[in-house]
Amino acid sequence: MTTILVVDDEPEVVRFVRRGLEAEGYRVLTATDGGDGLRMALTRKPELMVLDLRMPEVDGEAVIAAVLVSSPNTRILVLSAVADAEARVRCLEQGVDILPKPFTIRELLARVRFGLRGAAGKETPDLVLRVGHILLDIRTRKLRIDGSEAALSEREFLLMQHLMRKPDKVCSRSELLSAVWGYDFDPATNVVDVYVRRLRGKMTRDVIQTVRNVGYQLQSA
Known part of the structure; x- marks a missing residue:
């Protein structure tokens, strides 16, 4: 079963995302601050992370940097209301997808499926x-x-x-x-x-x- 880690300091967002992911059959881990999220990412090794960009203790960009150094194949989807174009570009340049808040569960699931396809790699007959x-x-x-x-x-x-x-x-x-x-x-x-x-x-x-x-x-x- 695919494991997804959800990290957001808004409990209602965590509950919303968790319900949607679990309904699709994913195993979901959660954390409500960047520090706990980073520790879980490094120890539990989820296939995909869903996290907020602005969080207390350790922000999303710091989490992304640490996770990609330790596990460069981890796929990451950022949920953020941050309007800073530079922050969005920094994420995209690291291969991190971004879903702006507010979002629908259908949008979230589509982005998750896309990210997991990239992690698994699509087979092709052309070597x-x-x-x-x-x-x-x-x-x-x-x-x-x-x-x-x-x-x-x-x-x-x-x-x-x-x-x-x-x-x-x-x-x-x-x-x-x-x-x-x-x-x-x-x-x-x-x-x-x-x-x-x-x-x-x-x-x-x-x-x-x-x-x-x-x-x-x-x-x-």
Whole structure:
């Protein structure tokens, strides 16, 4: 049974989320402050965490940083009413999804299912994707161009995989944000551009073309 840890300093939110998750068959652990939440995350090793960003003792961003150092494969969903765009971007850049408050249980469950799919990894019959001289190994997340090899982070890999499955086609920023981060379009975030720059920094030549005011295109030639 999949274990999910819920951390929020609002008891009514914890009860609401717990009821919804348990109704779907998940095992749910709970904590009402960041310190307890962090200790439970490090000792109980849940597959996914749902936590508030602003909490007493230890805030959500500190919890995220500590958990990802100890267990980098843990999936995290932030529930937050924080309007700070920089805080949202920092979360997204670490591969953390965000669900703004208030939210419905259907929205929550959809985000949880998306996060768990990413944790498990979707099976694919293509073990190596090839576009021209570009190769992407699905098993090892290694990118090869002209004989040079680079290891990709999870989000870099998912972004490159999406672009390689649509060679020479323009992918909008909103499409990439949805496909890679499972996030509705947010004009305040530049996380797609940040990750494209990271990918370019790992390539011997730039094969990702910027399509001004739209998005990006992977060139096959």
